[in-house]
Amino acid sequence: xxxxxxxxxxxxxxxxxxxxxxxxxxxxxxxxxxxxxxxxxxxxxxxxxxxxxxxxxxxxxxxxxxxxxxxxxxxxxxxxxxxxxxxxxxxxxxxxxxxxxxxxxxxxxxxxxxxxxxxxxxxxxxxxxxxxxxxxxxxxxxxxxxxxxxxxxxxxxxxxxxxxxxxxxxxxxxxxxxxxxxxxxxxxxxxxxxxxxxxxxxxxxxxxxxxxxxxxxxxxxxxxxxxxxxxxxxxxxxxxxxxxxxxxxxxxxxxxxxxxxxxx
Amino acid sequence: xxxxxxxxxxxxxxxxxxxxxxxxxxxxxxxxxxxxxxxxxxxxxxxxxxxxxxxxxxxxxxxxxxxxxxxxxxxxxxxxxxxxxxxxxxxxxxxxxxxxxxxxxxxxxxxxxxxxxxxxxxxxxxxxxxxxxxxxxxxxxxxxxxxxxxxxxxxxxxxxxxxxxxxxxxxxxxxxxxxxxxxxxxxxxxxxxxxxxxxxxxxxxxxxxxxxxxxxxxxxxxxxxxxxxxxxxxxxxxxxxxxxxxxxxxxxxxxxxxxxxxxxxxxxxxxxxxxxxxxxxxxxxxxxxxxxxxx
Ligand SMILES: Nc1ncnc2c1ncn2[C@@H]1O[C@H](COP(=O)(O)OP(=O)(O)OP(=O)(O)O)[C@@H](O)[C@H]1O
Ligand SMILES: [Mg+2]
Numbered sequence: 001x002x003x004x005x006x007x008x009x010x011x012x013x014x015x016x017x018x019x020x021x022x023x024x025x026x027x028x029x030x031x032x033x034x035x036x037x038x039x040x041x042x043x044x045x046x047x048x049x050x051x052x053x054x055x056x057x058x059x060x061x062x063x064x065x066x067x068x069x070x071x072x073x074x075x076x077x078x079x080x081x082x083x084x085x086x087x088x089x090x091x092x093x094x095x096x097x098x099x100x101x102x103x104x105x106x107x108x109x110x111x112x113x114x115x116x117x118x119x120x121x122x123x124x125x126x127x128x129x130x131x132x133x134x135x136x137x138x139x140x141x142x143x144x145x146x147x148x149x150x151x152x153x154x155x156x157x158x159x160x161x162x163x164x165x166x167x168x169x170x171x172x173x174x175x176x177x178x179x180x181x182x183x184x185x186x187x188x189x190x191x192x193x194x195x196x197x198x199x200x201x202x203x204x205x206x207x208x209x210x211x212x213x214x215x216x217x218x219x220x221x222x223x224x225x226x227x228x229x230x231x232x233x234x235x236x237x238x239x240x241x242x243x244x245x246x247x248x249x250x251x252x253x254x255x256x257x258x259x260x261x262x263x264x
Numbered sequence: 265x266x267x268x269x270x271x272x273x274x275x276x277x278x279x280x281x282x283x284x285x286x287x288x289x290x291x292x293x294x295x296x297x298x299x300x301x302x303x304x305x306x307x308x309x310x311x312x313x314x315x316x317x318x319x320x321x322x323x324x325x326x327x328x329x330x331x332x333x334x335x336x337x338x339x340x341x342x343x344x345x346x347x348x349x350x351x352x353x354x355x356x357x358x359x360x361x362x363x364x365x366x367x368x369x370x371x372x373x374x375x376x377x378x379x380x381x382x383x384x385x386x387x388x389x390x391x392x393x394x395x396x397x398x399x400x401x402x403x404x405x406x407x408x409x410x411x412x413x414x415x416x417x418x419x420x421x422x423x424x425x426x427x428x429x430x431x432x433x434x435x436x437x438x439x440x441x442x443x444x445x446x447x448x449x450x451x452x453x454x455x456x457x458x459x460x461x462x463x464x465x466x467x468x469x470x471x472x473x474x475x476x477x478x479x480x481x482x483x484x485x486x487x488x489x490x491x492x493x494x495x496x497x498x499x500x501x502x503x504x505x506x507x508x509x510x511x512x513x514x515x516x517x518x519x520x521x522x523x524x525x526x527x528x529x530x531x532x533x534x535x536x537x538x539x540x541x542x543x544x545x546x547x548x549x550x551x552x553x554x555x556x557x558x559x
Contacts, residue, residue: 068433098435108426111449113557120444121434157557170430177434 002257004233006036010251012241014228016043019211020065020100020181025077025087027060027069027235034060034073038237040230042181047203047212049222049243052232053263058215059105061232062183065213066100067093081181098125101174105186107166109158109173114150117158117169118176125177136176143209144172145202164195171202175210182206184214188221200225219259223247231255293534300531303524309532313480313509318521322529324480327496328397328503329536332476333465335401335499337458340408347409348416353428353442372410379406380471388475395502400476404468408461415457419450448555455548459541466537469507477502478512506533 018041027035035057042048050058063069065079067086070093079087086096109117118137127133137154141147146168150161158169167187174182184203188196196218203212203225216222222229223243230240231254239246239255250256257263307321314320347368355361383403393399423446431441447454480503483496490497504512510529513522552558 066433068429094435094437096435097433102433104426104429104433106426108424108430110427110430110445111556111558112445116557121431121436124436124440155557159556159558173430173434 002254002263004238004252004254006234006236006238008252009237010239010241010255011039011237012245014041014043014240014242016046018042019044019081021080022061022064023078023080025061025064025075025079027057027064027076028074029060029072034235035064036235038077040237040240042211042213043228044211045207045209046227047207047214047225048228048230049226050213050215050230050232051217051219051222051258053258054217055234056232057235058232059185062185062213062215063102065181065183066097066102067091068097068102098177099179100181100183101177101179102183103167103170103174103185103187105189107163107170107190109161109166109169111157111159113155114158114161114169115154117173121173122176140172140176141169143175143202143206144168145198145205146172162195164191164198167191167195167199168202171199171206175206179210181211181213184212186215186217189217196221219247231258233258296527296530296534299527300529300534303528304531308528312482313525314519316518318519320519320521320525322506322509322525322532324483325504325506325509325529326532326536327485328476328480329466329505329507329533331497332397332400332404332472332503332505333462333540335397336404336408336465337462339401340405340412340461341458343405344409344412344416347413348420349442351413351417352420353438353446368410368413371406372414374406376407376468376471379403380474382406383471384474394500395475395477395479396500397476397503398499400472400503400505401499403471403475404465407464407468407471411461411464412457415460416450416454419453419457420446422453423449448552451548451552451555455544459544462540462544463537466505466533466540467507469505469511472505472508473511476505476508478504478508480504480509506536 021041022038025035025038026033038061050062052058060069060073064075064087069075075087077087078085081096081100084091110120112120115137118140119133122133122136127136138147141150146165149165158166161169167190171187188199191199200221203214206212214226226243228241229243229246231238231246233254239250239252241251246255247259250259309321309326310323311321312324313322351361351364355364380403383399387393387399387402388395427445427449428441431445432438481501483498483501484494485496487495488497489495490499492498493501506529510526510533513519513526519525
């Protein structure tokens with residue numbers, strides 16, 4: 001593997017309204033230092049991709065943003081969301097996760113009906129009115145481009161859906177909570193090209209209402225859907241810039257090697 | 265040898281082994297039913313036992329077995345559920361947890377006579393619970409806890425961690441995720457544990473002889489006041505169960521028809537276990553389908 005100098009990185013000062021900002025974020029799994037000083041600013045209503053080789057820490061970093069690493073890893077540093085450091089101990093993590101939703105690499109619908117998948121967390125959060133729930137189900141499934149396929153069988157088990165449908169259901173379930181930010185960890189890696197395209201279209205449409213941060217191994221996907229891209233290598237953020245610059249005119253040697261496939 | 269041949273031989277051996285197991289099982293059950301069922305009559309099921317004359321029934325023993333099972337499950341299930349959830353979801357991976365697991369394993373391998381004698385000395389004498397269903401139920405809880413805890417822990421562990429992450433990412437508390445998302449999925453496994461432990465309760469004799477006692481005093485099945493000594497629901501009365509009854513008629517009974525009674529009782533015991541087994545599975549499947557929306 002080529003070695004690069006991690007003291008150098010190129011973090012562009014992206015212009016725009018910021019939604020969530022990571023300041024000096026470091027992550028440790030026991031003694032394993034998985035993320036070194038990540039400083040990233042994510043813009044509102046934009047799609048940002050996180051790219052990098054396997055094991056570079058993309059998932060680890062993403063999971064810091066809604067406290068999914070609690071009890072799994074030690075996260076140091078600050079994560080500023082709407083003026084609060086949500087990485088501090090006394091923050092209500094449940095509230096954080098409601099506002100910052102997440103979709104995982106492998107589709108993980110609950111072993112319940114499609115309807116219950118959509119309403120379970122809503123009901124737990126005190127939304128009891130039937131009309132309101134129905135409205136949420138329909139609008140969220142529409143936003144996730146799944147409504148037409150499932151509207152007649154909402155009481156069917158979610159596990160009977162195809163992988164791509166399950167993943168869109170997971171997106172719908174996340175946006176039913178009306179979060180501000182949506183974190184997607186390789187949402188298409190288990191899907192066929194057609195389902196992948198559907199999800200990409202969904203993501204692009206969703207950015208009108210949400211701030212989206214997506215981990216992807218697919219460079220084409222990053223260029224197609226994201227406005228900004230961060231490149232991770234061995235736990236370091238090497239480069240962060242507009243997607244166009246990253247792929248057409250990267251500033252760092254490591255980035256350019258990675259996107260041209262001449263890596264390691 | 266080519267792979268196909270190896271495969272054929274292996275399959276043959278496996279079939280033969282399975283055949284042996286099934287044959288033994290069928291022989292045992294068939295033998296018991298064949299000898300017992302002809303002696304079962306409505307009268308046998310609905311009259312009380314006779315100490316000296318023939319023609320006695322097993323009404324009280326049958327009821328005691330069922331009642332003991334219910335009481336044992338009421339005592340052991342909540343504790344096992346709590347312990348199972350703790351071990352599967354909360355316990356840190358350290359020596360304390362390992363110690364707990366080892367303790368549970370040791371508990372599950374205690375000979376039942378030892379548990380019975382312990383129950384006698386501690387529950388019956390020390391705590392003055394006397395020979396009673398309650399003493400019996402507590403003693404059986406000692407048996408039941410390890411089995412149930414283990415099966416609940418393992419069923420929960422077998423639920424994909426993805427489900428838990430899903431709950432977490434939606435802002436649900438761990439408790440909500442465990443009870444409302446994971447437990448329904450784990451239900452069939454938990455049920456198997458309950459069924460296994462129920463079979464054990466039905467079949468246990470040694471531990472009960474010293475705790476629930478060997479006598480079945482006449483009780484009034486119309487008296488629902490469980491505090492009244494004559495009530496059939498009174499947990500403080502001595503209660504000979506079916507398994508203990510079988511043991512007793514075979515060892516110290518002077519009834520002329522002891523052989524008939526024990527073979528019929530054994531058949532009843534097997535049939536009841538079977539009914540309980542099927543009933544629990546049916547109910548469990550129904551619940552599972554309802555909670556997970558599978559058809
Ligand atoms: N739960 C965990 N416990 C311990 N170490 C972990 C855990 N999860 C990840 N790691 C370690 O953290 C480092 C970064 O892993 P991470 O999963 O964040 O990489 P990634 O960039 O998402 O990789 P991939 O593209 O394969 O998903 C790796 O060295 C990995 O071994
Ligand atoms: Mg990952």
